[in-house]
Amino acid sequence: MDFSLTKKQEMLKKLSEQFAVNELEPVAAEVDESHTFPEENFKKMAELGFTGIGVSRQYGGSEGGTLEKVIAVSEFAKVCMSSAAILSIHLIAPQAISRYGTEEQKKKYLPRLTRGGELGAFALTEPDAGSDAGSARTTAIFDRETNEYVLNGTKCFISGGSRAGVVIVFALTDPSKGTRGMSAIIVEKGTPGFTVGKVENKMGLGGSETAELIFEDCRVPAANFLGKEGQGFKIAMQALDGARIGVGAQAMGVAEAAVDLSVKYANERVQFGKPIAALQGIQWYIADMATKTEAAKALVYHAAYLADSGQPFTKMAAMCKLNASENARFVTNLALQIHGGYGYMKEYPLERMYRDAKITEIYEGTSEIHKVVIAREVMR
Numbered sequence: 001m002d003f004s005l006t007k008k009q010e011m012l013k014k015l016s017e018q019f020a021v022n023e024l025e026p027v028a029a030e031v032d033e034s035h036t037f038p039e040e041n042f043k044k045m046a047e048l049g050f051t052g053i054g055v056s057r058q059y060g061g062s063e064g065g066t067l068e069k070v071i072a073v074s075e076f077a078k079v080c081m082s083s084a085a086i087l088s089i090h091l092i093a094p095q096a097i098s099r100y101g102t103e104e105q106k107k108k109y110l111p112r113l114t115r116g117g118e119l120g121a122f123a124l125t126e127p128d129a130g131s132d133a134g135s136a137r138t139t140a141i142f143d144r145e146t147n148e149y150v151l152n153g154t155k156c157f158i159s160g161g162s163r164a165g166v167v168i169v170f171a172l173t174d175p176s177k178g179t180r181g182m183s184a185i186i187v188e189k190g191t192p193g194f195t196v197g198k199v200e201n202k203m204g205l206g207g208s209e210t211a212e213l214i215f216e217d218c219r220v221p222a223a224n225f226l227g228k229e230g231q232g233f234k235i236a237m238q239a240l241d242g243a244r245i246g247v248g249a250q251a252m253g254v255a256e257a258a259v260d261l262s263v264k265y266a267n268e269r270v271q272f273g274k275p276i277a278a279l280q281g282i283q284w285y286i287a288d289m290a291t292k293t294e295a296a297k298a299l300v301y302h303a304a305y306l307a308d309s310g311q312p313f314t315k316m317a318a319m320c321k322l323n324a325s326e327n328a329r330f331v332t333n334l335a336l337q338i339h340g341g342y343g344y345m346k347e348y349p350l351e352r353m354y355r356d357a358k359i360t361e362i363y364e365g366t367s368e369i370h371k372v373v374i375a376r377e378v379m380r
């Protein structure tokens with residue numbers, strides 16, 4: 001399989017790397033520490049076309065597909081996992097609207113979510129419906145008189161939910177049918193009855209806000225209905241397949257950076273009269289870290305290749321996310337260890353990378369749920 005990048009993809013990699021180093025890295029620690037969404041950098045992402053990856057140029061997008069997302073997200077993750085997560089999760093909304101939206105919805109929302117600099121969010125999880133997303137209870141009941149859907153319920157842990165202009169909300173249009181009664185609806189910020197509740201205080205990803213969204217008799221025009229009635233669970237699962245490759249890219253990027261930082265530090269740090277890089281114990285750590293990270297990268301690229309070539313990719317998306325996220329935890333842990341006490345200090349990025357890497361084993365489906373998906377696919 002040939003994973004070499006085209007000239008255009010090489011250019012995107014260079015642009016992503018430059019943007020990451022020049023704009024994201026200088027504020028990465030501050031963004032995390034202060035739990036502040038990097039507003040200015042998100043605007044710049046939009047100006048440079050990152051927020052329109054996978055969306056047609058006709059609607060303000062930058063074209064490209066999954067591999068382009070992997071390239072940008074992994075480069076961002078090398079210096080700032082919050083920014084990588086922000087981009088990766090934002091892209092779910094414009095890509096879902098591109099795939100399932102009506103022409104009217106595409107014209108209305110895609111330019112705003114691409115070059116327009118508005119953030120998108122994906123609201124599936126509820127307080128009592130996490131891994132078991134099919135047990136969600138938020139309802140969207142159709143009101144024939146006004147031609148509106150009336151939403152009631154609470155979503156939790158929604159990335160970017162506190163500032164997103166456009167949120168894809170999954171709700172039951174027919175509660176008697178379970179997952180087959182779930183639908184997807186586009187809800188705009190400021191819609192009466194839609195409020196932001198608790199903004200979470202998290203272990204990592206400080207720059208990516210995670211919020212509770214509350215819907216109380218929130219009336220949304222029928223024109224905002226995404227896809228067909230009862231198609232919501234399928235839309236959510238398909239969106240998650242693509243999103244999981246994005247998480248794989250976050251995990252791959254943070255691991256690559258942790259390997260590079262470890263090599264640099266091991267060459268510089270002198271103990272017992274020689275650089276610690278000369279110690280075989282450290283060399284073996286680095287050999288393991290580099291090998292597993294290359295393997296993680298191969299699976300992420302393989303999943304992206306399947307997705308972009310129109311082949312089934314549910315299994316590979318789950319495999320790449322499971323493997324890359326476990327590797328990101330393993331590698332950032334060893335990288336911190338190689339940095340010794342300095343790795344534990346906030347002057348170095350290792351402790352942030354270690355905290356940030358952990359989330360990749362939890363969101364867009366936990367590792368355990370990925371094993372459920374993989375086993376189902378493998379054992380069919």
Ligand SMILES: Cc1cc2nc3c(=O)[nH]c(=O)nc-3n(C[C@H](O)[C@H](O)[C@H](O)COP(=O)(O)OP(=O)(O)OC[C@H]3O[C@@H](n4cnc5c(N)ncnc54)[C@H](O)[C@@H]3O)c2cc1C
Pocket residue numbers: 089122123124125129130131132156157158159160202205210359362363364365366367368369372
């Ligand atoms: C920072 C952050 C950002 C997030 N962003 C979003 C977002 O933008 N949109 C959104 O909709 N959601 C989002 N989530 C929610 C996330 O996807 C869920 O937290 C995740 O799916 C797990 O659900 P839960 O937290 O309820 O855990 P639970 O489902 O309660 O799981 C608890 C434990 O039980 C295990 N478990 C559950 N079921 C099984 C099973 N069948 N077999 C084996 N083990 C099992 C889990 O793996 C886990 O270890 C976010 C979460 C976080 C932390």
